[in-house]
Amino acid sequence: MVSPTTPTDPGPTGLSLTPGLPICQTDLPLDWYQEEFKPYAEEYLALEDRTPEVVFPWLDSYVQPALDHFGESLLLLAHFYMGGEIVKLVERYGGSVSDSYALALQARAKPEKTVIVESAVHFMAEAVAILARPDQTTWITNPKAGCTMEMLAKDYQVEPAVDMLLERYGDDLTVIAYMNTSGRIKALAGRTGGAVCTSSNAHHVVEWARRKGGKLLFVPDQHLGVNTALRLGLPRERLVTLPDPRRGAFRLEDTAGGLEALDRSEMILWGSECGVHTIFSAEMVRWWQERGWRVLVHPESRPEVVSLADGVGSTQYLWSQVARAEKGERLVIGTEGHFVRNARAEGRRRGFEVRHLAEAGTAHAAAGCGCATMSRNDPPHLAGMLDLLRRGEAPDLNRVLAGDSVDERTGRRDRLDPEERSVLIADASRALERMIEITEAARA
Ligand code: SF4
Numbered sequence: 001m002v003s004p005t006t007p008t009d010p011g012p013t014g015l016s017l018t019p020g021l022p023i024c025q026t027d028l029p030l031d032w033y034q035e036e037f038k039p040y041a042e043e044y045l046a047l048e049d050r051t052p053e054v055v056f057p058w059l060d061s062y063v064q065p066a067l068d069h070f071g072e073s074l075l076l077l078a079h080f081y082m083g084g085e086i087v088k089l090v091e092r093y094g095g096s097v098s099d100s101y102a103l104a105l106q107a108r109a110k111p112e113k114t115v116i117v118e119s120a121v122h123f124m125a126e127a128v129a130i131l132a133r134p135d136q137t138t139w140i141t142n143p144k145a146g147c148t149m150e151m152l153a154k155d156y157q158v159e160p161a162v163d164m165l166l167e168r169y170g171d172d173l174t175v176i177a178y179m180n181t182s183g184r185i186k187a188l189a190g191r192t193g194g195a196v197c198t199s200s201n202a203h204h205v206v207e208w209a210r211r212k213g214g215k216l217l218f219v220p221d222q223h224l225g226v227n228t229a230l231r232l233g234l235p236r237e238r239l240v241t242l243p244d245p246r247r248g249a250f251r252l253e254d255t256a257g258g259l260e261a262l263d264r265s266e267m268i269l270w271g272s273e274c275g276v277h278t279i280f281s282a283e284m285v286r287w288w289q290e291r292g293w294r295v296l297v298h299p300e301s302r303p304e305v306v307s308l309a310d311g312v313g314s315t316q317y318l319w320s321q322v323a324r325a326e327k328g329e330r331l332v333i334g335t336e337g338h339f340v341r342n343a344r345a346e347g348r349r350r351g352f353e354v355r356h357l358a359e360a361g362t363a364h365a366a367a368g369c370g371c372a373t374m375s376r377n378d379p380p381h382l383a384g385m386l387d388l389l390r391r392g393e394a395p396d397l398n399r400v401l402a403g404d405s406v407d408e409r410t411g412r413r414d415r416l417d418p419e420e421r422s423v424l425i426a427d428a429s430r431a432l433e434r435m436i437e438i439t440e441a442a443r444a
Contacts, residue, residue: 028378032144034411036395040384056092059383063093066386075113077103077128079120080315081336081371088342089382090119099315100124100179101198101439104432107132115139117385118400119377121147122408125400126183127196130428138400139389141381146373146408147180149300152245152272153220155184155405161242162188164252165217165268172214176205177431178221180274183402185219187427195434199299200314202228204442205435206267210234215265220245220272227299227306229267240265245272274300276371280334280357282308287360288332295357296321297334305334315339327351334358337370373408402428 027050033041040062047054067074076095078087087097096106104127107116116138118125122145129138165173177189179198186196193212197205206228209216218225222241229239240261243250255262262268277300285295285308296311296318306312311321318335322343325331327350333340334357347354388394403416403424416424 028376032376033380033384034143034395034397036388036393037380037384040387041380044378044380044383055379059089059379062383062387066390067093069390070115072112073114075106075110075116077106077116077118077120077124078377079103079124079374080319080339080342081120081374087338089379099198099200100127101200101314102316104128104131104179105436107136107138111136115389117141117382117389119382121145121150121371121374122400122404122406123147123150123180123182126402126404127179127186127432129400130183130186130402130425131432139385139394139398140377140400141385141398142376142378143397143406143411143413144373144408145376146406147274147371148373149220149272149274150180150182151408153181153185153270155182155188157245158185158219158270159188160249161252161270162192162217165215166192168252168262169215173217174209174212174214175217175219176202176209177219178202178224180221181219182405183424183428184405186431187403187424189219190427190429190431190434194431195438196428196431197435198314199224200316201435201439201442202299203231204438207232208438210266216267217270218267219270221274221300222269222271223273223278223302223306224299225267225269226303227301227312230303230307234266237264238266239269240267241269242271245270276336277301277334280305284334284357284360285309288355288357293330293332293355295332295334297357298336301334309334319343322346322354325350325352325354329353331355332357332360336374338375 027045030038030041047058076090076093078090078095078097080087080097080099091097103124107128108131111133114136116128116136118128119141122140125138125140132138162175173192175189175192175194177186177196179196189195195205202224226239240255240257243254252262253259277298280301282304285305288295294310297305297309298318299306299312318333329352331354333343333354337356340354340356344354385398397411401415401421403421405414
């Protein structure tokens with residue numbers, strides 16, 4: 001059984017809650033909550049403020065009975081980008097906070113955990129569900145928490161393009177699915193002999209796929225795709241980006257440079273991107289560097305930003321740089337706003353400075369944007385999910401099954417039948433397993 005730490009105890013990531021500072025920066029409107037979650041939201045909204053001193057006793061009244069009830073079988077998970085200080089809450093209750101690669105492996109690494117509750121976006125919870133054993137159930141605290149990059153690469157958008165590419169290039173096409181895709185796209189990668197990748201291992205996975213030969217389709221983040229290709233020395237003229245998925249259905253001829261550019265390419269990029277990371281510009285990087293700051297960015301940023309930065313890497317890499325920063329150091333980080341806010345608090349605690357890349361040239365200390373969809377998981381969602389699970393009344397909408405296609409506006413899911421689901425799990429697992437093999441081999 002897990003006992004919560006005190007509000008100011010740092011968790012394993014070194015994060016600690018600051019007494020007196022709000023846990024969440026904004027409240028969600030009551031009508032954004034599912035019916036079953038409204039009673040928890042009403043109580044939360046009626047609390048006198050959002051400081052740990054006020055929120056914790058309320059949260060404990062729901063979370064502690066659930067921790068006692070489930071004991072060792074419960075696993076709480078959160079991603080580093082979670083809004084406000086939810087990551088610290090999850091750590092406080094003995095949960096794990098990490099990047100998407102480590103999150104995906106949690107179910108398999110901890111077979112004793114049969115009830116897995118994730119406060120993050122849907123694709124992360126679904127990756128856990130794909131690799132889970134049949135007796136492990138996965139739940140998401142808010143089913144409306146989607147990833148905008150993934151929402152522009154739904155199966156009904158990507159599959160027609162893959163069919164056209166297969167028709168033109170035959171079996172020479174390998175799909176690489178970034179972790180930020182649904183299980184249906186990961187399964188597509190598995191069916192083409194491809195693999196999943198994350199921002200921390202994309203260069204290993206693409207290198208592996210290049211050794212196989214033929215063409216690669218990298219889905220969905222065009223910037224991570226280009227940054228990875230350039231890192232591996234692929235010339236720009238061997239890269240081509242498919243038409244913007246926001247335009248709707250397209251023909252291969254609509255690609256910039258037409259069929260000729262496609263035929264010439266080695267790597268084809270799906271045209272999605274992350275709105276949080278594409279706000280950064282080369283001017284911002286220069287602005288900080290001219291003033292003596294060290295700039296670190298996430299590889300979902302535009303290539304011109306990545307090429308100028310002093311360090312580039314996944315959230316795990318960025319946090320490792322924060323963890324080893326020395327007193328007096330000045331770091332600028334180009335990634336999700338909540339992450340930078342936590343890094344800044346860590347810097348205050350240990351005597352170094354952290355700023356957000358988007359604050360360049362502004363007087364604002366909060367110009368960087370957070371992942372709004374991930375932040376839809378707030379304290380009432382965590383309290384409600386755990387209490388409803390304990391009472392055996394958890395809504396089916398919050399249950400995450402492999403292959404679910406989620407409408408992020410309503411949270412509704414289109415579920416596969418059990419037979420289709422087991423085929424999808426086999427295909428998507430193959431792509432995930434391949435990523436794990438490639439990553440572990442590279443680490444060895
Ligand atoms: S930060 Fe961007 S890529 Fe990551 S979950 Fe949010 S929208 Fe998706």
